[in-house]
Amino acid sequence: MQIDWIWGLVGGLMIGTAAAFYLLVNGRIMGASGIVGGLVDRTGWGTWAERLSFVAGLALIPALMKPFLTAPVDTHITDNMPAVVLAGLLVGVGTRLANGCTSGHGVCGISRFSARGIAATIFYLFAGGLAVIVFRHLFGSI
């Protein structure tokens, strides 16, 4: 538990390096919701192969790494399915309305001092904190 922050920092540097690589090599902003969302709502079908390649790497490399990790890997996702469906819908609609999520607004936006990226991050952190307080401490359901 005490060294979790080191893994957080190492993983964060990897995420940032991936975003830097994608910007300087492919010329694109590494935003997960934008890359995936453009495939879902067809607005990004003009660049489908590049997007699908990104998604393939994103899903495959962690799957291949998992057996080599010493610590057990688990999402610990709740088995409360109505909550999972509601959360998925909120994340899907919300990130597309806002044009970005944790990677696009949080990592890529804040690092270029984008007012929209910083504002979005403040709003989703506020709502995320509030959701945990309400559902964990008031209802005890998560």
Added chain:
Amino acid sequence: MLRNITSLIAGGLFGAGLLVSGMTDTTKVQGWLDIFGAWDPTLAFVLGGAILPMMLAWAVAARRARSLLGSDLPGKPGTEIDRNLMIGSLMFGAGWGLVGLCPGPAVASISWGGVGGAVFLVSMFAGMYVAPAFRLRFNAMA
């Protein structure tokens, strides 16, 4: 073709970073958002670690006309903090706090996320699919 390979590499490194950092573990994400509970600071290191390389990348990008593969680099970010950005980010944050997954980790953990992970991802796709209709409605409001 080369664009697709570099895209796969970026996606893979992103996924590896998400796994290593703890972003695919919903209990760590909710533990970070839970400022009134047993607060887990790990994700602050993830975000900080990710922003650092990206700040350098933006500084490099500012001196270049094109990406290494010859495509245009992203233009200046918008500055308008509009209704879609605020409402969308609040919705996204609420979903993120409720279950603990955002779009990148939801894709990265699909191979071990079980039924819950799959249901989340399908719900997120559904949300992304209907998001343009929400946007039109919000834009139509005075």
